[in-house]
Amino acid sequence: MSPASTDGLKRPGQAQAPAIQALGLTAGFGGRDVLQDVSLTLNDGEILCLIGHNGAGKSTLLRVLFGLHRPSAGTLRVFGEQPGQHSPAAMGAAGVALVPEGRGVFPDLTVEEIFGLALWSAGVPKSGQRERVDEVLDVLPRIKEFRTRRAGTLSGGQQQMVSIGRALLTRPRVLLLDEPSIGLAPKLFQDLIRPIAALRESRGMAILLVEQNVREAFAVSDRVLVMRSGKFIFEGAPSELDDHAKLMELF
Template sequence: MSAIQATGLAAGYGGREVLQDINLTLNEGEALCIIGHNGAGKSTLMRCLFGLHRPTAGSITVFGQTLPRHEPAALGAAGIALVPEGRGVFPDLTCEEIFGLALWSAGVPKAEGALRIEEVLEILPRIKEFRTRRAGTLSGGQQQMVSIARALLTRPKALLLDEPSIGLAPKLFQDLMEPIAALVKSRGMSMLLVEQNVHEAFAVSDRVLVMRSGRLIREGTPAELSDHSVLMELF
């Protein structure tokens, strides 16, 4: 069964078309990466998949079902979580307060909340060093850890990550993605990764889709698309 399937998806802003006839399948337990140039439509696609932007055409199913309302709350309840571009942490809240808000929003019982936080801290242990600090005082890499941890608190069956490497050194991005890739393998979690850091993204992906000018133009394995000259032709 697919975790997410989009068929004939189209979307735009103010009458300007951004996505055209997108057909995409994220399989259960798969790490799928989407790459493409700036402005290709990758973030718009992620916003549509997570119910933050309404498509003008097409359909989206989640674990084989069409949701009555394709919106973030319903998708969260179905087991989908998003780590947005730009991290989206609340700068005036501490990490612990952000986690508490995420647990409350997901309807996690108080008695279970502490267990879930400890579970996430085992995955991303460096957060223990700054869990009581306000998010606005953290570095970009630390904020990204908090954003990913917040999503993992819901124990998602499918995790969507939109450009998580922005502003991060390659080594830090690698350190962030390795435990996420391990979850894909150990839990059978699905991951959809939109990324421009091709080398590091390919290292944690099973399959790659290339997007250009609002369309998906190529599919392959990381090995098939790792040649620099091939990527230059596609971009």
């Protein structure tokens, strides 16, 4: 895929530099490359959906983009700048947040403790914390119902809400979501993803959404990438994959 071939839906006021621009990323484990020379552009304010088989390299790509896994080759720019270090802290400072696969919460901590931890790690001073939490509660108001409970006692949907809320507390400009629908009923996933997708409009946030739940994910996405064996094999608008046969062929 050519890195320049990504034009999504340009919006007024969109920054010139893409939210994320990765060139020639190669990464793997124990000598086996899971990502092979992958290039990707995520435009500012865009929702890009990444689909593919289990083991295609989607989660590894997100881990590399968030600085959790060091690529053996390739470069990475966030809003045109190369982060000083390839680390989660540096990516966080550059405005990137990751909502990991599975339940991204600590089961023995309360929701408030989890939020406190996220605000502390983002270096938000005490005086500004209330405002940040209120912002998140505006987007995900149901969290108010279980703020004082331990995350381990919450349902899957509630935990996912907390995990996403935790990431939003850092006011990310780029949100990386790794299969948020796992274990959730389709209706629940819609309720969860729609307010997040709306943030793209209100805050100009770019979202890279890794999903298996194609139908729901396509409904909110501007563009789709299909990954197989560590490479992109398709790029286009979600409508191009409306044809079920084409989707099956790619999978």
